[in-house]
Amino acid sequence: MPVITVPQEFNEEDLYVDLEPMTGQRLFLKCEGFNFAGSIKLKAATEMVESAERRGVLTPDSILVESSSGNLGVALSMIAASRGYRFVCVTDSRCNLATRLMMEALGGQVHVVSDEHAAGGLLGARLAYLRGLCAADHRYVWLSQYHNPDNWRAHYFRTAPAIARSFPRLDVLFIGVGTTGTLMGCARWFRTWDRPVRIVAVDSVGSAIFGNPPGRRMIPGLGMSVRPPLLDEAYVDEAVRVEEADAIRTCRKLARRGFLFGGSTGTVVSGAMTWLARNGWRGLTPVAIAPDLGERYLDTIYQANWVQALYGSDALGDVAGDRPTNAAGGRIR
Template sequence: MIKQLINEDSYVQIGDLCSATIQLKIEGLNPAGSIKLKTAHALITDLEIRGLINHKTRLIESSSGNLGVALAMVCAAKGYQFVCVIDPNISAPNRKLIHALGAQMLMVDQRDENGGYLNSRIRLIEQLVADNADYIWLNQYKNPTNPLAHYQATARSIARKFPQVDYLFVGAGTTGTLMGCKNYFAEHHPHTKVIAVDTVGSVTFGLPGGTRHIPGLGTSRLPEIFESSGIHDFLSIPEEQTIKVCRWLAQRYGLLFGGSTGTVLAGIRQWAPHIRPDDVVVAISPDMGERYLETIYSDDWVTQRIGATALQPLFPEIALALSA
C-alpha cells in the first residue's frame, strides 16, 4: 500500500536563479511529506525479504526528522515497533508526527566532536543494539539499500521524464539520493553532470564541521555509502542563503519548500555562470515547507540563530523596485 502512494511525477518550473529554466522535482507530495518515504519503504522491505523481522523486533534509526516520520509511517502500516533517535534540530511538526504515528523517540542533546549531533545519536544506537538483541539498526548511512532505492525509483523516473539532462542538482544528507542518482546516470546517461549540494558545517565534502541549525542536508559524520567519484562538482551553501531562497520561493512562486530545497536551489544560483540558457537543469526538492513554519519561515527563529541579514531579500534590486 505504501509504495503505491509514492509520488514520482510532480515538477514545477523555476526561473530567475540561472539562465535556464529549472525543472524542480517535488518529492514532498506523498503521505510522509518527503523523499524519505522511498528510503523507509526500501529499508524495511529489504529486512522483510531477508526474514529478519519478527514480533519482538524493534527497528531503530537516527533521524533529523523526515526519515523518522517516514519510518514511523511504514512501521505503523506494517505493525512494527520503531524507535527514532532525534536531536534538538528536529522541527516541532516532525516530532509531533512521529509521536502521532506511534513511534518512540529518544532525544540526544550533546553535540559531537564535529559540532553536530549525528555521532552522538549513532553512539546511543550502537549502545542500545549491543545491549538488546531485539533491536535492528536500519543504518541509512551504511545500508546499500538506501542508494539502491533512489537508483531504482528517483533517478529512473527523472530519466524517463527527461531523456536529456545536462545538470542534475542533488542535496547531500545521508547521500542516499545523491549516490543512487549518480550511479544511475553514470551507467545510463553519462553525459549528465551530477552536482552535489551540501550545507556549510557539513563534513561530507572534506570541509570543517560546524554548527548547523536547519535539519535535512549536511552531516557531522561521513556516511559509509558516500563515494565521491563520478560527481561533477560539490557546492557548500551557507544557511543564510538557504533561508533567503526558501523565502523568495514562497513570495515569488507561492510555494513553501523545506530547507533542503532552498539549499539545492541556492547551489544552482551559485553554479549559474556555468549554465547555458538551453541546458536541461533538474533539481530534486526533498520536502515541503509546512514543517518549517516555526523555523526558517519565522523571523524570530532566523534572527536568533542565523542573523538578521538572512531576512534580507534574495534579489534586493527587485525588492527595491517593487517598493518604489
Template structure:
C-alpha cells in the same frame, strides 16, 4: 543490518504488505520552473506519503530487510535521524505493525517531533552535542545502547545502507528521467549520500555527459571540512558517509545556512514553492551557478526534498534567523 540474513525467518505476510506499500507509492510530480538562461525542473518529493524524498530510501530498506528475515513482527526498528528518515520509517512501520524507536536531537523540527511522538510509542532524544558540535555521534551512541537493550532489533543504518541508495536508483531516478528526458545538470543536497548515490549512478548510465553537483552546507564534514555546529536539519553531516564514495559527483558546492534561508525564500517568492532548508540550499546553488548564463539553455533538475511547513518557525521566521544564523554566530560556531 543488525541481524545476519536469515531467509528462513522471512515473514511472508509482512513481505506481502511491504511489497504492497512499495507498489503503491505516489508518483511525485515534476514541474517546470521559469528561470533565466536554463530549463529548470523540480521533482516534488514533498508529495511522498511521509512528506519527503526519504520515503524512497526507507521503503526499499524495509522491503529488503523483511525479505532477508531481518525484520519480523517481533522486531523493534531503531534509527538515528534528524527528521525525515524517521518520519518515513514511522509511517511505513506503523502500517506494518512493527514498533519503531526514532533517536532524535534538538535540531528536529517541532512539527516532525510531534508527528513522531504520535506514531511511535517510544521516542529517544539526545541532548548532549558530540565533540564535533553536532549530534550525530550522540545519536549513534544512543542507537548502540538501544541495540544492546532490546532483544530483536533492526538498525537500518541509513548512513551506510546501500539499499537506501538503491531506492533512489530504482524508484526516484527512473521517474525523473522519464518525465524530463535529457538532463544536463542534476543538483542534489547531501546528507547520508543515499539520494546522490542512487540518482547519480542511474543518470550516469543514461547520460554520462551530465554534470552532478553535490550541494552541502558549511559545518558539514561530508567533503572533508572540519565539522561545526549546524542548525537546520536535512543536508550536511558530521561524518563522511560511505555512500558518498560510490556516488558520481562532478562538482561540490558548499553554502551557508543563511544561503539555505535565502534560497527557500527566493523559491517561494519566484515560484510559489514552499520548501524545506535543503531545497532552498540547492535552489540557491543553481541560481548562483547559472547567474548571467548565456547561450544554449541547459536542462537542470533538482528535488524539492520536503515541504516548508515544518520549517515555518525556523527557516521562515525572521526572529529565529536573526537569533540563530547571524553571520557572526554562523562563522564563530
C-alpha cells in the same frame, strides 16, 4: 484513480516546478514531498524495510530503531504503523518540533540527544545511544541509513529512471547530500545512461561530507558531521556548498511565489542557482531534486524572530523585491 491500502503505496513521482519565471534561470525542480511521509525519505525507508523483511532480519517482534534528523524518522514511523512494528527514532535538538510531534502521532517513540559526543558531535551521540540500545536488547533492528546500500538502491531503481523519463535531454542534475543515498543512487544510474549527465552535489556549509571541518548547522536534513560511508566521490562531478542564510533566503523567496519548501530544498535550489549563474545555463536542461516541503519549518525558517536571532535580518531576504510584477510592470501587492 489511485486506490491504496497502505500509505507507502502513494508517491507523486512526476511533478516538477519550472523555476525560471521566479529566478530568471532555467531550472526544473523535482518535487519529492507529495506523499504521506512528506519527503523523499519515504523511498529509502520503504526499500530498507522491505529488504530487511525479505532477508528475515525483521520479524513480528522486532523494534525498528534509527538515527534521523527528522524526515526518515517520519517515513519509518509511518511504515512501522502500517506494518505493526514499534519504532524508536533517535534524533537531536535540531529536529524541529513539528517533526517530533508527527512521529509521535504515528506511534513512534522519539529520543532526543542533547549532549555532543566528544569525537562525532550530535551525530556521534545519536549513534552511541543506538549501539547501546541494540546491545541491550536483540529485538532492536537498526536499519542504519548511513551504511545500508538499500538507501541508494531506492533511488537507483526509482528516482533516477523517473527523471530520465521526464527529461531525456538532461544535462545536469543537482542533488542535496546527507547520507548521500539519493546522490549515489542517481549518480550510479546516470553513469550508465546513453548520454553524459553532470552530477552536482549540494552540501551545507558546516558539513564535513567532502572533507571540510564540521561547523554549526541549525537546519536539519542536509550535511553530516562526518564523511558518509555510502559516498563514492568517483561518481560526483562537482560539489557546491551553501550557507544556511542563503538557503533560508531562497526558501522565503519561493514562498512569496506560493511555493512552501523545506530547508533541504532551499539549500539545493540556492546551490543550483549559484552553479548555473557561474557556469551558464542557456541551452542546458538542468534538474534539481527537492527533498521536502515547508510545513515542518514554519517555526524556524519561516519564523522571522528565529531567523533574525541566528542569522541576522539579511537572511529574511527582500520581501518587497521578491513580489511578482503584473502585466503593466508594477508590483503585485
